[in-house]
Amino acid sequence: MKPKALILFASGTNRDHDVSDALELAGAETTIYPVKYLRESNVDWSAYQMLIIPGGFSYADALGAGRLFALDLTAYFTGQVQNFLAAGKPVIGICNGFQALVKSGILPEMRMAGERQKATLTFNQSNHFECRWVTLKPVSQKCLWTQGLTALIDCPVAHGEGNFQVSDPGYAETLFQQDQVALLYTYPDGALADGKYPMNPNGSIRDIAGICNQQGNVLGLMPHPENNIFPYQTPDRANRPDHFGLPLFINGVRYASQS
Numbered sequence: 617m618k619p620k621a622l623i624l625f626a627s628g629t630n631r632d633h634d635v636s637d638a639l640e641l642a643g644a645e646t647t648i649y650p651v652k653y654l655r656e657s658n659v660d661w662s663a664y665q666m667l668i669i670p671g672g673f674s675y676a677d678a679l680g681a682g683r684l685f686a687l688d689l690t691a692y693f694t695g696q697v698q699n700f701l702a703a704g705k706p707v708i709g710i711c712n713g714f715q716a717l718v719k720s721g722i723l724p725e726m727r728m729a730g731e732r733q734k735a736t737l738t739f740n741q742s743n744h745f746e747c748r749w750v751t752l753k754p755v756s757q758k759c760l761w762t763q764g765l766t767a768l769i770d771c772p773v774a775h776g777e778g779n780f781q782v783s784d785p786g787y788a789e790t791l792f793q794q795d796q797v798a799l800l801y802t803y804p805d806g807a808l809a810d811g812k813y814p815m816n817p818n819g820s821i822r823d824i825a826g827i828c829n830q831q832g833n834v835l836g837l838m839p840h841p842e843n844n845i846f847p848y849q850t851p852d853r854a855n856r857p858d859h860f861g862l863p864l865f866i867n868g869v870r871y872a873s874q875s
């Protein structure tokens with residue numbers, strides 16, 4: 617049976633159909649629900665095996681990108697989200713979704729009440745919106761989404777607040793040691809970006825493009841692998857035919873169908 621993916625939509629979300637296409641191509645059945653509808657209905661989230669928080673400009677990025685979407689997750693849907701996390705089901709937040717997962721305290725690890733935030737996503741170092749293609753190296757073997765991926769992924773970024781930073785400089789190293797760094801920004805040949813712009817498009821510490829939680833089921837990433845799933849989407853498809861974003865979604869769907 618195809619695993620069912622629940623895709624959340626808030627006003628201003630715009631990559632919901634893109635991620636839906638990627639997941640369906642990877643073998644899932646998807647439903648896009650406006651959070652407004654979810655608040656007013658009694659949809660049973662436990663009928664879904666995957667939870668997706670897509671990219672966009674939810675609530676016009678008011679008070680900081682992803683912050684109000686984060687409130688949806690922690691205020692309106694606390695129980696459903698906690699159940700998803702506790703069950704170890706695959707969860708992915710892409711770009712605005714990553715911002716929501718970080719600002720809700722779900723990533724990098726579940727934040728307890730009163731605990732200090734260990735990481736954030738802030739304004740790009742360039743001080744402007746970055747819309748460009750980047751190359752990613754999948755790293756984490758703990759993260760179910762990136763486990764076993766060997767090929768680099770080419771895909772676009774499109775964000776103003778994608779600069780991943782940590783409150784304690786040592787914490788970035790901890791994330792590496794705990795195998796929570798899922799994806800890194802690299803040069804097109806896979807060499808680390810080493811902070812160099814534009815390979816690292818936003819100034820993220822240690823070239824971190826995506827992280828997972830300690831359990832490895834929740835992935836958050838700034839770039840958009842869902843926008844490189846068909847050959848015609850790649851600007852350099854003659855030379856780089858093997859750097860699609862689809863394998864990441866196949867991993868998530870495979871895991872969901874086994875559990």
Ligand SMILES: NC(=O)CC[C@H](N)C(=O)O
Pocket residue numbers: 670671672673674677681710711712713774775776777778
């Ligand atoms: N593509 C996106 O999800 C963008 C996220 C957010 N609106 C930003 O600009 O940072």
